[in-house]
Amino acid sequence: MLFKVALLASGVLINSVFAWDNGLQKAPAMGFNTWNRFACNINEALIRDTATRMKDLGFLTAGYNYINIDDCWNTKSRDTSGQLVVDSTKFPSGMKNLTDFLHGLGFKAGVCEDQGLTTCAGFAGSLNHELTDARTFVNWGFDYIKIDNCDSGSFKGTNPERFQRWTDALTQVKAETGKMLFYSLVEWQSFDAWVWGPPIANSWRMYDDIQANWPRITQILNNASFIGDHSNFHAHNDLDMLENGNGALTLAEQRSHFTAWALAKSPLLIGTDVSKLSQDSIAILTNPEIISINQDNIIGEPLKPFFWGKNPDGTWDPSFPAQYWSGYWKDQEHTAIMYINFNERTVDLNFTFSHSPHLKADKKYAVRDLWKHQDKGIVANFFFDGSIPSHDVRAYIFTEQP
Numbered sequence: 001m002l003f004k005v006a007l008l009a010s011g012v013l014i015n016s017v018f019a020w021d022n023g024l025q026k027a028p029a030m031g032f033n034t035w036n037r038f039a040c041n042i043n044e045a046l047i048r049d050t051a052t053r054m055k056d057l058g059f060l061t062a063g064y065n066y067i068n069i070d071d072c073w074n075t076k077s078r079d080t081s082g083q084l085v086v087d088s089t090k091f092p093s094g095m096k097n098l099t100d101f102l103h104g105l106g107f108k109a110g111v112c113e114d115q116g117l118t119t120c121a122g123f124a125g126s127l128n129h130e131l132t133d134a135r136t137f138v139n140w141g142f143d144y145i146k147i148d149n150c151d152s153g154s155f156k157g158t159n160p161e162r163f164q165r166w167t168d169a170l171t172q173v174k175a176e177t178g179k180m181l182f183y184s185l186v187e188w189q190s191f192d193a194w195v196w197g198p199p200i201a202n203s204w205r206m207y208d209d210i211q212a213n214w215p216r217i218t219q220i221l222n223n224a225s226f227i228g229d230h231s232n233f234h235a236h237n238d239l240d241m242l243e244n245g246n247g248a249l250t251l252a253e254q255r256s257h258f259t260a261w262a263l264a265k266s267p268l269l270i271g272t273d274v275s276k277l278s279q280d281s282i283a284i285l286t287n288p289e290i291i292s293i294n295q296d297n298i299i300g301e302p303l304k305p306f307f308w309g310k311n312p313d314g315t316w317d318p319s320f321p322a323q324y325w326s327g328y329w330k331d332q333e334h335t336a337i338m339y340i341n342f343n344e345r346t347v348d349l350n351f352t353f354s355h356s357p358h359l360k361a362d363k364k365y366a367v368r369d370l371w372k373h374q375d376k377g378i379v380a381n382f383f384f385d386g387s388i389p390s391h392d393v394r395a396y397i398f399t400e401q402p
Contacts, residue, residue, distance in 0.1 A: 018198055018199040019198045019199065019232060019233065019234045019235040020167065020183075020198065020199050020200060020201065020202065020234060020235065021233075021234045022170070022171075022174075022180050022183070022202065022234070023174075023180055024180060024182050024202065024234070025182070026233040026234055026297055026300065027233075027265075027294065027295040027296065027297060027300075028203065028236045028265055028266060028267045028268065028294055028295070029066055029144065029182055029184070029202070029203065029267040029268075029269065030062075030063045030064045030065060030066065030267070030268045030269070030291075030294075030295070031064050031065055031066025031067060031068055031107075031108070031110065031144075031268075031269050031270070032050060032051075032054060032059075032064060032066065032067050032068060032269060032270045032271075032274070033068040033070055033110075033146075033241050033269040033270070033271050034046070034047075034068065034069055034070045034271075035070035035071065035112075035241065035271060036210070036212070036241050036242075036243060036246060036271025036272065037245075037246060037271055037272045037273050038273075039071075039072070039121075040071065040072035040121055042069065042070075042072055042073065042090060043089075043090040043091065044090065044091045044092060044093055044098055047067060047069060047098060047102075048098070048101060049275070050067065050274055050275075051067045051101070051102055051105050051107055052105065053274050053275055054067075054107075054270075054274055055105050055106065055107075057274065057277075057282060058282075058286055059270070059274070059285070059286065060105070060106055060107065062285075062286040062288065062291060063268075063291055063295060064268070064270060064285075065106070065107055065108050066107065066108050066109070066110045066143070066144050066182075066269070067102050067107045067108070067109055067110065068109075068110030068111065068112070068144060068146065068269065069109075069110065069111050069112065070112040070146070071112050071114075071119045071120055071121045071123065071148070072087075072090075072119075072121050072123060073086065073087060073090065073091060073095075073111065073112075073123075074086055074087060074119075074123050074124055075087055075123065075124065076118070076122060076123050076124055077124060078124050078129070082129065082132060083132065083136060084113075084124060084129075084133060084136055085124070094140075095111075095140040095141070095142075096139070096140050096141050099140060099141030099142060100141060103141065108143035108144060109141060109142050109143055109144070110142060110143065110144030110145065110146065110182070111137060111140075111142050111144070111145060111146070112145075112146040112147075112148060113125065113126045113133060113137075113145065113146070113147055113148070114126060114127075114147065114148040114149065114150055114151065114152075115127060115130075115147050115148065115149050115152055115155075115162050115163060115165070115166065115185075116148075116149060116150050116151035116152035116153075116154075116155075117151045117152070117154060118150065118151040119148060119150060119151075120148055120150035120151075125150075125151060125152075126147070126166075127152060127154070127155060130165045130166050130168070130169040131168075131169040131172060131173070133169070134166070134169040134170050134172070134173045134181070135173055135176075135177075137181065138173050138177055138179045138181065142181060143181060143182060144181060144182040144184070145166070145170070145181045145182070145183055145184070146184045146185075146186065147163065147166050147183070147184070147185045147186065148186045148188075149162070149163075149185070149186055149187055149188040150188065152188075159187055159190075159192075159193070159196070160196040160200060163185045163187075163193075163197075163200050163201065164200055166183060166185070166201075167183065167200050167201065170183060182202050183200075183201045183202050183203075184201060184202060184203045184204070184238060184267065185197065185200070185201045185203075185204050185205070186204075186205040186238075187204060187205060191205065191206055191207055191208075191223075193205065193206065194206055194227045194230035194231070194237055195230065197230075197235065198230065198232075198234075198235035201235070202234060202235060202236065203235070203236040203237070203238040203266075203267050204236075204237070204238055205238045205240060206220075206223060206224065206227060206237045206238060206239065207219065207220045207223045207224075207239065207240065209240060210239070210240035210241060210243055211243070211247070212243040212246035212247025212248070212249055213247055213248070213249070214249070214253050214391060215318075215319065217243070217253070217256075217257050217260075218318060218319055218320070218321055218342065219318040219319075220239050220240065221239070221260050221264070221321045221340075222316065222317060222318045222321035222322075223318075224237060224239055224260075224264050224266075225304070225305045225321050225322045225325075226316070228264065228301070228302045228303070228304040229301075229304075231264075231265055231300075231301070231302050232300040232301055233300035236265055236266060236267060237264065237265070237266060237302070238266055238267050239260075239261050239264060239266040240266075241269040241270070241271035242257065242258065242261060242268060242269060242270050242271055242272075242285070243257065243271060243272070244257060244258055244270065244272060244277075244281050244284060244285055245270075245272030245273070245274075245276065245277045245278075245281050246271065246272050250391065251280055251281075251284070252389050252390070252391045252392035252393075253391045254281060254284050255284050255371065255392060255393050256340050256391055256392060256393040258284050258285060258287075258290065259290055259338060259340075259371075259393045259395050260338070260340060260393070262290045262291060262293060262294040263290070263293055263294065263302065263303040263325065263327070263336060263338050263395065264302045264303065265294060265300070265301070265302035265303075266294075266302075268291075268294060270285060287370070287371070289368075289370040289373065289395075289397075290370055290371075290395060292329075293327075293329050293336050296329055296330060298330050298331060299327070299328045299329060299330065299331070301327055301328070302327060303325040303326055303327035303336055303338055304325060304326070304327060305321075305322030305323075305324065305325050306324055306325065306326045306351075306355050306356040306357060306358075307322070307323070307324035307351055307355045307356075308322045308323060308324070309322065309323030309324055310323065310342070310343070319342075320342045321340075321342065323339055323340055323341070323342060323349075324337070324338075324339055324349075324351055324355070324356075325337070325338040325339075326338075326356040326357070326358045326359070327358060328358055329397060332358075333399065333400040334397055334398070334399050334400070335356070335358040335359055335365075335397070335398040335400075336395065336396070336397055336398075337356070337383075337394075337395065337396045337397075337398060338393065338394070338395050339385075339388065339393065339394045339395075340391075340392075340393045341388045341389065341390055341391060341392055341393070342391070343390060344390050345390055346387055346388065346389050346390060347388055348384065348385065348386045348387065348388065349383075349384070349385050349386075349388055349394060350382065350383065350384040350385075351382070351383055352381060352382050352383075353365075353380075353381055353382070353383070359398060360400065361381065363380075363400050363401065364378050364379065364380045364400075364401040365378070365379055365380075365398040365399060365400055365401060366378055366398070366399045366401060367379055367383070367396050367397070367398055367399075368396060368397045368399070369394070369395075369396055370395040370396060370397065371393070371394065371395060376396075378401060379398075
């Protein structure tokens with residue numbers, strides 16, 4: 001079917017006027033999250049070891065500065081004063097010692113809670129305790145909060161009203177302490193947070209949970225292709241955590257997954273056992289030329305489709321999303337181009353400059369390949385590149401010539 005894109009018109013207004021600038025970074029968050037690989041099998045030693053390895057492997061230098069603990073860190077009940085209780089078996093030194101350790105390495109620390117009575121794994125949730133919990137997380141030294149939305153049926157308001165409670169709590173705690181947390185939310189069961197999320201949070205999930213397989217990656221990217229106008233500085237569509245290193249994703253699929261997430265300006269949160277990453281996977285995740293587009297502090301808009309390729313433009317197809325994407329980088333003289341081969345065979349790519357709203361049909365451009373790290377020369381009017389393997393990606397910077 002064809003997606004009705006009329007709703008996108010309000011996105012630019014939402015982001016340019018009403019995005020919640022809470023004084024933190026403009027670009028998407030980068031870091032690590034425990035859930036995809038470890039779920040509830042987490043503990044203090046894992047967090048310390050992961051952070052140490054990430055620093056040694058160059059991830060911190062590459063920009064991955066958040067170490068985030070997802071669900072299962074606390075107990076199922078609060079204490080008699082209504083405070084959250086850390087599972088002392090998993091985290092015997094307590095959270096403040098752990099965040100101090102992470103800060104000492106140069107990282108920031110993140111934690112997950114739930115805007116329901118319990119978390120998705122059944123531990124104590126934050127509903128009706130938002131201000132108490134915000135104060136707790138600041139006292140414990142956290143810098144990032146992910147708020148999930150399981151077991152929230154007892155709250156009769158809307159999703160915007162539900163998640164606004166955390167916005168209000170964080171704002172009050174900043175007034176009390178001077179400390180603000182990066183705020184990421186996960187909406188269940190429907191997903192439309194890109195419409196109402198920009199004035200409430202720094203990022204919001206926009207699709208169901210990711211899985212370490214190609215079909216789920218294409219489903220998420222298909223949805224993202226229609227909502228790019230709702231993402232900009234301080235407020236980002238979250239395509240969910242990265243699956244690089246998990247499942248049976250090929251290197252081509254890992255490269256496409258990472259490139260698409262980065263150039264859609266999604267948060268980049270590694271979700272695997274970093275001690276088992278191959279050198280090839282590490283090279284993918286730390287590609288500085290791709291990361292520089294995700295972290296651009298001049299241009300906040302993500303890349304957006306300009307030509308669907310196989311399908312007619314504007315087609316909703318979870319198994320075969322838009323193939324050609326473009327967006328400015330640094331200024332309007334530099335354009336990033338992404339092509340993903342969703343075919344089951346090797347193909348060539350080609351397009352005319354007039355296809356993309358970010359290229360000028362009457363100009364020449366110097367082209368750089370961001371995966372081969374090579375300059376490809378000067379081109380005019382039309383661009384061609386050959387032999388892109390199945391499920392692989394190409395990414396370029398087109399630099400306008402005088």
